[in-house]
Amino acid sequence: MSGPLFTPDDLPWTVGIDLPLTILLILVTGGTFIILPGVYLALWLYIVHRRPLALYLYMPLAVLSGLDLIPDRLLPGNLSELIGLLLGLWLAAECSEAS
Secondary structure, eight states, X not given: OOSTTBOTTSOBGGGGSOHHHXXXXXXXXXXXXXXXXXXXXXXXXXXXXXXXXXXXXXXXXXXXXXXXXXXXXXXXXXXXXXXXXXXXXXXHHHXXXXX
């Protein structure tokens, strides 16, 4: 598999991103930058290794993060609080898995 999404070794193009650059992008974007590589790597896992679980877990996160960027006055009821709660629960679950 070759193309713009993969290196010649069939690895994701994100392997070439330096850690300091990644940290800088995360800090500048308020943490939202980390979602895009997560979705991309989940898509890469699905395409190359036929493992859809990561894609199923990151896509709702990407959608919720996109909805969280909508101003509160444009969302009905307490939807903004619900989105924030779901994102917080996802983050807590990820942190508990890492330890």
